[in-house]
Amino acid sequence: MKLFVTDLDGTLLNSEHKLSEFSMNAIKTAMDKGIPVCIATGRSYNDILEIISELDVKPYIISSNGASVYNTDGEKMYSISIPKDQVREIITYLKAQNLEFEVADDEYTYITQKGLDILHQELEDVGSVDTKKREELEQDVLGLVLSQGNLKVVPDMEVLLDSIESANSVSSISAYLNKIHKAMERFTMDKRILTFSSWKYNFEMTSSDTSKGIALKHLCEHLGIGLSDVAVIGDNYNDLSMIKIAGIKGAMGNAVENIKSMADFQAPTNDEDGAAKFLYKLMEDMGL
Incomplete structure (x- = not known):
């Protein structure tokens, strides 16, 4: 070795x-x-x-x-990064699907306040039916997002886009697997990006190169x-x-x-x- x-x-x-x-x-x-x-x-x-x-x-x-x-x-x-205009396309779609999204460059991982609100609401909704699952998701979903030391919360999508020149990656996370799978299937068809999952509650995108x-x-x-x-x-x-x-x-x-x-x-x-x-x-x- x-x-x-x-x-x-x-x-x-x-x-x-x-x-x-x-x-x-x-x-x-x-x-x-x-x-x-x-x-x-x-x-x-x-x-x-x-x-x-x-x-x-x-x-x-x-x-x-x-x-x-x-x-x-x-x-x-x-x-190799994702061009800014393509980042706009991606997160515009995710926003329309009421999905949280994160955009990372070398310095920060950006998330909107709306994205955090969506995650908190999803956990509340899940927890009202299944307390045990909520505890699991608080660690696996919200815990992972908040564990990022360079996380930067911005007011909205436009402020996020104004803060970057391009993106190393774009990712989305949700307590609802059906939402993740639907969005992932959509982006799998885009040959400009590589789409994959690093665990069951998320999917991530980088340049296809x-x-x-x-x-x-x-x-x-x-x-x-x-x-x-x-x-x-x-x-x-x-x-x-x-x-x-x-x-x-x-x-x-x-x-x-x-x-x-x-x-x-x-x-x-x-x-x-x-x-x-x-x-x-x-x-x-x-x-x-």
Whole structure:
């Protein structure tokens, strides 16, 4: 193994979207032993920096599901974004469907106040029928949105559009799966964008010219590392493109079946520090 690549939510982070001390120490140990580490996630760059702020040495970062790649000095090596006029098309549709949406660039993840209001209302509506499900959704839906350290709430869609030049990604989240599936089907037909889900309550969009896998290829070319020497671990559909091309394939215990079916190794769940344990196993196999 010459490069270790890990997803964040559902993988390196626990179900409270936190990085445990055990997992942080695993990343530190690998880098101290000379193994490059890359975090590949749907989160935007500044949000990732806040999560890993306690790491003295920064890893490589693939942010916004492959839209940008950064080196360990924080320099952008690669970037492909969605043009602003296309962002307007996307979020105009989502707004008309009464769906929450988030638009991310390198600096912020933008959300409208109306979007937050929609999420709160959905949770209230669900909770009035099923209290247990509401508790689950408060963590899985609202908890994920609010865990983003660079989240910026703006008054409305026009202020959001005035704040960006382009977008690394656009995403939507809802407590209602039928709303998510309907919108996702609509955008799957648009060949300009890549549409996928990182877990069941959301879907995300990037430029069709990128993915975590494409970004990983660019990083490996830069580092002079063959894909056969890369270890990757993830949990959901947005990780498929990089797990497919990696020589060493890991799946979380909480991963979707598509990920598990192609993995060489199944780690424990994200609440059991599965990604870190996978990394320690690989280092042990190397005699480190």
